[in-house]
Amino acid sequence: MGNSSMRRTRMRSGPAGRIVRIALTATALLFLFGFVVLPLVAVFAQALSRGVQAWGAAVTDPAALAAVRLTLLTCALAVPLNCIFGIAAAWAVTRFEFRGKNLLVSVIDLPFAISPVVVGMMLISLYGLHGLVGPAMEARGLRVIFALPGVVLATVFVTMPFVARELIPLMEACGHEEEECARLLGAGGWQIFRRVTLPSIKWALLYGVILANARAMGEFGAVSVVSGHIRGVTNTVPLHVEVLYDEFNFQAAFSVASILALLAVGTLAAKSFVSWYSRQRGGNPEDGEIA
């Protein structure tokens, strides 16, 4: 069933058709090269313009290392939070009927629609020194803005939709008969999740996690507003790049930027691997296992 719809069909084309095909392909490749490949190569070229040693020095600078640590810590907190939220949201949306369900589905996408700067402003308006709950929290010794919690909150917000958006279509397609069946066979809620639900969503979950992680590492706008740019303390890698650049330390800026670029390329590779591997393992396109 899946096979016939997946079989690639190529239109029979005359000479005019061939010209169109070549023109479209050339346009796509040109854009890709001009807007993606060339800038990426340029970053690495700039980063290595004064040799590998200068690059090494820039990326092992204490401030740079602190930025990498902060970015990794932020990801380590934000991604699991999004995982939990994504699974809970997908479960609620696909397994239950409730009032306001459509609203929830639209709200999940909101972080994609709002400009990250606005996200930062929203956090300031809540947790800032003159914000709604900021002063009360400050009085209890909990600082959010210009500190780690703010950075994490901003990151969680902007990466919120990734996991949920991967899971919802898949869980919708799978239906919940398997879970009903497990219940009738005597399995409890946790057993159903661990033995039935999780195995069938794990690849989509991993895919969502990778995407969320990529975005979390690279987030600039929202984090920039709430971090305060305290060197070595609240600077994430993207912020550190900006700071270096503003100080006219171009080579160091490019060197640190190249680390981010490398992480991005690595993420892309991981993403491709997961989707390739899950197709291999999925085996049963008929059941719509792989979204």
Add this chain to the structure above:
Amino acid sequence: MSIECKGIRKTFGDFVAVNDVSLQVGNGELVALLGPSGSGKTTLLRIIAGLDSADQGQVLFDGEDAAARDLGARGVGFVFQHYALFRHMSVFENIAFGMRVRPRSIRPSERQIRDRVSSLLSLVHLSPLADRLPSELSGGQRQRVALARALAVEPKVLLLDEPFGALDANVRQELRRWLRDLHDQLNVTSVLVTHDQQEALEVADRVVVMNRGKVEQVGTPDQVCDNPATPFVMSFIGSVNVFRGRVERGRAHLGPLTVPYPEHPGAQPEPAAGYVRPHELDVERHGSNDGIWATVKRIKRMGAVVRLELVHGGDVLEVETTRERYDALRPAPGDQLYVRLRTLRVFVGAS
């Protein structure tokens, strides 16, 4: 375990899926819920299983309210139409699932699980396929795995939702017979949902015919076939010829037919319809005064029986006759034949 449904009602928005249905299934009985799609049979089955809850009414297992029991503790084995096998587990693990998820204190040992799964695998004739994944099985094999998985927890009640609905005709036939044998062997109280009248009549001890959320008739296959309680049952089970008309003054005037109908002596006419099955019609070359003349339009030979399509006025009459009778008459399209009714069931009321 016996099942009793008392006044079950279930609505989805404005749609009444099950409308005040009461039903009894005796211990060890195999009952078929038969009806067209949308008749509420699957909803009723899911309510019995506890997968859906009724808006009104009660389900009793052995006289005890089933709602009081936890879903997993009801002792219900459920077989889904699309099998709902755990797609990432082998056949073996699918069948073992119900035993593996039991609390540690009542969980069988690994050895006992192994033995039980092997005996179930041989029961459903799938022993060589224990290590396969569901995606590597045919439809009929998947359905048998689903059944073995449901039986693994030793259910008191077995519920089957269109179990053969997605299978080829010859596989269905075979599995149907096999299911009946299995039931005779295990004697588990079973309820089977189907839209296939042949399946219901062949497999079940009793048939519950449902339409638009209501029970139209409950009876043995013979009762349902020979004494349909309503026009719906009459036309849903087997093919039928309908003559529409009215009853008044103790007579029924139905198209070309007029028959006595003493049940309605009044002068006030009521709409009515007469029903006769194709095999309850005889065809002859010579006319008398108790039948009607019709023209042969089409002839379909189907092995031992022959179906004749006749036209009378604008109406089409289906007649089923034996091969011998057909050979004796040798009708051809365009011939006039005299049709006599051996029986006619009259139902009063608009339909």
